[in-house]
Amino acid sequence: MPKRIIISGGGTGGHIYPAIAIANELKTIDPTTEILFVGAEGKMEMEKVPRAGYRIIGLPVVGIKRKLTLENLAFPFKLGRSFLKAQQVVRDFGPDVAVGVGGYASGPVLLAASLKGIPTLIQEQNSYAGLTNKLLSRGAKTICVAYPGMEAFFSIQKIKLTGNPVRTDIMQAKGKRPEGLAFFKLEPGRKTLLIIGGSQGARTINESIEKDLRLLVDSGHQVVWQTGPLFIERARKAIADAGASRVKAFDFIYEMNLAYAAADVVVSRAGALSVSELCLVEKPAILVPFPAASEDHQTKNAMSLVNRQAALLVNDREAPTDLVPAALRLLADPGEQQTLSQHIRELARPKAAREIAEEVLKLIK
């Protein structure tokens, strides 16, 4: 009998891509495995998961706003409806295991599975645990984490330190520079700066690049700039106004493997998955943590690299003045690039997806 596994959660790329990496690994181990994703209606996973070749069902779940709003009145009703739908999905699909990767949908799904006696596993990407995962951890059999010290949130007996699962194509990005350059229509004789703002784009990074676009153009380097959907039009206009034909802007990049492969230096937010990926692709990076992330965890993610001389840091506040000059300095310094690259690769966890998939399979009776 083929194994049946539900993977639930999403909301941002930082939850969706590890989920896809786990699914791919389960399929590699046993191609007959049946996988069903459960996400939140209207969220990014409803588009990204089918693009990766998996079926997904959406729940009407929404997050609760920290401010007092009218939308919050609908929260308990939507949560109730989501839970009923999650119960139905679990009943219809009949999974052997349910995996939660964080984000709205994992709550009702893992709860529904636990109540039916189906074993559950949580994958926590960050160095701190969100409320949903803390609550769900009580019913979970195994909790796969990416950082040491997570016993502050979870029962130590359940924790497995695996690292974050990264998509295989990104792990295989090394040596694909010519392919990356060709894909983004870049020139082999120039240095490439890759700018990524996380799955939704980063306003401060975008504004810093826009402000110093002339400096970048004059440097003679080429740039791949991921802006997120809210800034793409403005970025295109700025590029046209500056005649910056060597700066290529995208709202979202599906071929992150090729983007990393083409890059000499990367500027990035410090979301958990971006950091895990940078370690695997061994790129010299300048991190600009998103200051409003809960518990300021992006700064913690970034500092775990910076303290080991594995990445540079520019604070969000200082980015408008310091980011582009810092990127140009690093692009001009091959010695520093090499040092950062050597140190960051030591933090890579290339077996994370395999170890998590094996933990999932152990839960099947």
Ligand SMILES: CC(=O)N[C@H]1[C@@H](OP(=O)(O)OP(=O)(O)OC[C@H]2O[C@@H](n3ccc(=O)[nH]c3=O)[C@H](O)[C@@H]2O)O[C@H](CO)[C@@H](O)[C@@H]1O
């Ligand atoms: C604003 C916010 O709440 N951010 C959180 C969110 O970040 P966010 O979703 O930005 O997450 P990450 O940096 O962890 O991951 C981004 C993922 O999206 C992919 N990608 C990104 C851009 C692109 O154009 N194409 C693409 O494929 C990256 O390769 C990566 O796999 O989840 C992370 C993991 O829980 C958290 O650490 C972050 O703090």
